[in-house]
Amino acid sequence: MNRPRLALIAATGVAAAVLAACGGGSSDVAGAGNQAGGKSVGTLSLYAYAVPKPGFDKIIPGFNATADGKGIAFQQSYGASGDQSRKVAAGAEADVVNFSVEPDVTRLVDAGLVDKDWNANQYKGVPFGSVVTVVVRKGNPQGIKDWDDLLQPGLEVVTPNPFSSGSAKWNLLAPYAAKSDGGQNAQAGLDYLGKLVGDHVKIQPKSGREASEAFLQGTGDALLTYENEALFLERSGEKVEHVTPPATFKIENPIAVVNTSKDLAKAKAFVAYTFTPAAQKLWAQAGFRPVDPAVASEYAKDFPAPTKLWTIADLGGWPSVDKALFDKEKGSVAKIYDAATQ
Amino acid sequence: MTSALLTEPTPPPATSGRGWRGRDGRGGGGRASITGAVGPLGYGLVTLWLSVIVLLPLAALTVTSFENGLSGWWDAVTAPSALAALKVTVGISLVVAVLNAFMGTLIAWVLVRDEFPGKGAVNALIDLPFALPTIVASIVLLSLYGPQSPVGIHLNATQPGVLVALAFVTLPFVVRSVQPVLIEADRDVEQAAASLGASNLTIFRTVVLPVLLPAVASGAGLAFARAIGEYGSVVLIGGNIPRHTQVASQYIQQQIEVDSPVNAAAVSVALLLIAFVALFVLRVLAGRGLRRQERAA
Numbered sequence: 001m002n003r004p005r006l007a008l009i010a011a012t013g014v015a016a017a018v019l020a021a022c023g024g025g026s027s028d029v030a031g032a033g034n035q036a037g038g039k040s041v042g043t044l045s046l047y048a049y050a051v052p053k054p055g056f057d058k059i060i061p062g063f064n065a066t067a068d069g070k071g072i073a074f075q076q077s078y079g080a081s082g083d084q085s086r087k088v089a090a091g092a093e094a095d096v097v098n099f100s101v102e103p104d105v106t107r108l109v110d111a112g113l114v115d116k117d118w119n120a121n122q123y124k125g126v127p128f129g130s131v132v133t134v135v136v137r138k139g140n141p142q143g144i145k146d147w148d149d150l151l152q153p154g155l156e157v158v159t160p161n162p163f164s165s166g167s168a169k170w171n172l173l174a175p176y177a178a179k180s181d182g183g184q185n186a187q188a189g190l191d192y193l194g195k196l197v198g199d200h201v202k203i204q205p206k207s208g209r210e211a212s213e214a215f216l217q218g219t220g221d222a223l224l225t226y227e228n229e230a231l232f233l234e235r236s237g238e239k240v241e242h243v244t245p246p247a248t249f250k251i252e253n254p255i256a257v258v259n260t261s262k263d264l265a266k267a268k269a270f271v272a273y274t275f276t277p278a279a280q281k282l283w284a285q286a287g288f289r290p291v292d293p294a295v296a297s298e299y300a301k302d303f304p305a306p307t308k309l310w311t312i313a314d315l316g317g318w319p320s321v322d323k324a325l326f327d328k329e330k331g332s333v334a335k336i337y338d339a340a341t342q
Numbered sequence: 343m344t345s346a347l348l349t350e351p352t353p354p355p356a357t358s359g360r361g362w363r364g365r366d367g368r369g370g371g372g373r374a375s376i377t378g379a380v381g382p383l384g385y386g387l388v389t390l391w392l393s394v395i396v397l398l399p400l401a402a403l404t405v406t407s408f409e410n411g412l413s414g415w416w417d418a419v420t421a422p423s424a425l426a427a428l429k430v431t432v433g434i435s436l437v438v439a440v441l442n443a444f445m446g447t448l449i450a451w452v453l454v455r456d457e458f459p460g461k462g463a464v465n466a467l468i469d470l471p472f473a474l475p476t477i478v479a480s481i482v483l484l485s486l487y488g489p490q491s492p493v494g495i496h497l498n499a500t501q502p503g504v505l506v507a508l509a510f511v512t513l514p515f516v517v518r519s520v521q522p523v524l525i526e527a528d529r530d531v532e533q534a535a536a537s538l539g540a541s542n543l544t545i546f547r548t549v550v551l552p553v554l555l556p557a558v559a560s561g562a563g564l565a566f567a568r569a570i571g572e573y574g575s576v577v578l579i580g581g582n583i584p585r586h587t588q589v590a591s592q593y594i595q596q597q598i599e600v601d602s603p604v605n606a607a608a609v610s611v612a613l614l615l616i617a618f619v620a621l622f623v624l625r626v627l628a629g630r631g632l633r634r635q636e637r638a639a
Contacts, residue, residue: 082599161582164596203499203581204588206595213481214578218489219498328600338423341584 041071042263044270047088048098049081049167050209051228052253055128055286056098059274062282068269080207082166088113088258095261096270098253100167102318105254118256126252127274128288131244131306132174135215135223135230138239142221146245147175150222151195159224160211161204162326162333168208169326171224172197172333174249176325177310186324190332197333198340216240226251227303231287246307253288400614407607418608426585427593428609432616434501434589435569438508443562446516447554453517454524471513476574483507484578499581504589507575512568516561523557552635556628563624567617 048056056076063069077084077092085104088094089111097114099105105125108114119125136144142155150157160168172193180189205211208225215223216238223240230242255274261267273279280295289303290296296303315321325333408415418424453465471479483506487497497503527550535545573591580587590613597606 080599086598161596164582164592164599166599202583204583206577206582206592210578214484214488214498214581217481217484217498217578219581328602337584341586 042266043073043075044095044263044267045075045077045093046096046098047077047084047092047094049084049100049253050078051100051226052098052128052286052288053078054232055283055288058282058286059279062279063270063273066273068266069273072266072270080165094258095263095267096255096257098255100253101169102252102254102312103322104166105256106318108256108258113258113260114256115259119254121275123275123291124252125254125256126291127255127279128283128290129253130226130228130251130289131309132170132249132251133225133227133230133242133244135225135233135240135242137221138241140241140243144222144243147178147192150200155200155222156202156220157196157200157222157224158203158205158211158215158220159201160207161337163328163337164204164206165208170226170249170251173312173315173321174224174245174310177249177315178245178247178308182310182314183316186332190336193333194336194339197336201340227289228287235287244304244306248306248309250309250311252312403607404611406604407611409604414604415608415611418605419612421605423584424593424605424609427588427590428612430501430504430586430588431570431590431613434504434508435566438505438512438569439562439566441509442512442516442565443558446513446561446565447520447558450517450520450524454521468514468517471511476511476572477577479510479575480507480578483510483575487579498579499583499587501587503579503581504576504587507579508569508572511572511575512565515565515568516558519557519561519564520554523554527553552631555631559624559628559631563621566620570613570617
């Protein structure tokens with residue numbers, strides 16, 4: 001009875017392989033390790049949201065060129081901000097995280113994976129950012145210059161659904177802050193959003209990139225997005241231009257060290273590097289607004305200053321804004337979206 | 343997403359048209375004994391494999407969906423927006439399944455019974471929707487049938503747009519399940535019927551269709567199950583408009599994004615139940631059809 005035994009051994013082998021494959025989880029996206037300076041002295045795993053990839057493509061070689069970063073390889077994973085945050089919360093091994101909105105970091109603080117003082121530095125843990133802007137067709141046929149111009153009869157606006165994309169909340173906070181005078185007159189802000197979402201927003205893409213894609217394929221007359229995305233679209237030769245309304249909103253994208261990192265010193269060094277003047281210049285070259293004042297003034301012509309730039313702090317910070325506007329049951333914006341599709 | 347896990351082997355197996363030789367239902371089994379049983383080792387392997395691939399994930403999903411008890415599950419599934427998404431999904435998927443049943447059978451018929459130049463290429467084309475990343479399909483569909491349509495068809499953010507996307511990704515199911523049956527079908531009976539003066543329609547209705555029906559039904563069932571779980575291809579052309587073109591998988595994504603994983607799991611389980619019931623009903627019907635045929639034979 002040789003044959004059955006052979007089969008048994010083979011089957012056991014298959015089963016073992018299957019179980020091993022289930023057990024041995026590895027990172028899902030392996031970025032190209034940067035082997036600057038020959039031998040690798042360690043690997044940092046970066047979980048970031050999708051948009052700043054062009055920035056990190058410059059920042060990582062820049063870090064590798066410093067004494068601290070010599071020979072460190074990077075495993076990079078990019079995706080939707082909320083998804084990335086949930087992955088790390090669920091146990092994906094990350095050393096450094098970079099998200100679109102602060103609540104995605106707060107999720108990890110609550111899970112004990114990020115220290116409570118992650119935003120203790122002078123820039124509140126935000127190495128780069130952007131502003132909310134309006135992308136229009138080449139030549140701006142509708143003459144869109146300010147938020148009220150989006151309410152022209154029959155004009156269609158494309159913006160992602162804030163409940164399927166946390167990052168899309170920025171787009172709605174901009175007109176809300178402008179119309180409510182920084183939250184002083186909340187009703188005026190909500191009235192504007194009610195008109196905008198009810199009469200002018202038709203499709204509800206899941207993410208900023210999908211919204212861009214739909215707009216480029218001819219949907220709508222205006223696209224609400226971040227300045228860096230607008231610059232990216234223009235630089236890749238699309239027939240669009242962007243108009244930043246006089247009063248808009250500051251987008252702040254936080255970075256943090258995961259405290260379970262096996263190489264905490266290196267992770268901290270990398271995060272610290274992203275705030276250095278050298279790195280700030282790289283962010284600016286990739287289309288993101290630097291936070292270092294000296295570098296910002298150097299690149300002032302690329303990033304014109306709006307008349308009024310509201311911040312999330314002006315509205316009372318993310319926890320209260322999320323609760324008042326974006327709570328899925330009671331939030332004012334949730335109600336506006338519900339009413340819009342009845 | 344999940345529905346692909348529900349693909350049960352249905353008689354006859356859906357393999358590609360070429361090289362199908364399974365008249366005895368045991369194609370190329372090799373060393374199987376007379377009865378065709380595989381013994382305890384086979385059972386063990388099958389159980390292990392099904393557990394790892396299907397049962398464990400589905401059990402975990404189901405457990406998650408009942409975290410707030412049965413009433414919590416019911417509330418999540420019957421929330422107005424969830425119900426709307428389920429209705430849109432099931433409605434459009436049903437139409438897609440019926441459409442596939444007709445068009446898939448027709449395509450299989452042409453591929454088996456007609457000769458034309460480039461037939462091999464067309465035959466290979468059928469499976470392409472399986473290979474294309476669905477988000478790419480969505481971009482292609484949007485550029486073809488969106489606002490800047492080069493052919494003047496505007497389906498962006500409409501239910502027909504969703505329908506086209508679902509029809510695209512489910513095309514191969516019916517074709518590939520009907521093809522082998524048609525190849526195997528006995529032409530003598532058709533010729534006999536014709537020589538006895540039956541019209542083409544009569545021959546099709548009384549001779550061909552009864553043989554094909556189980557395959558058509560199982561193919562349409564698979565297409566339906568695949569359609570209700572579809573996500574990527576609908577994303578861009580559908581427009582994700584709640585109560586109009588938002589499909590259940592998009593609603594599920596939204597629930598995950600607002601940190602309601604239990605609601606997301608509940609709606610997923612509802613989709614699984616719908617798919618399971620549909621496949622089960624079709625199998626029962628197909629089984630009856632087969633038995634009726636055997637009695638008639």
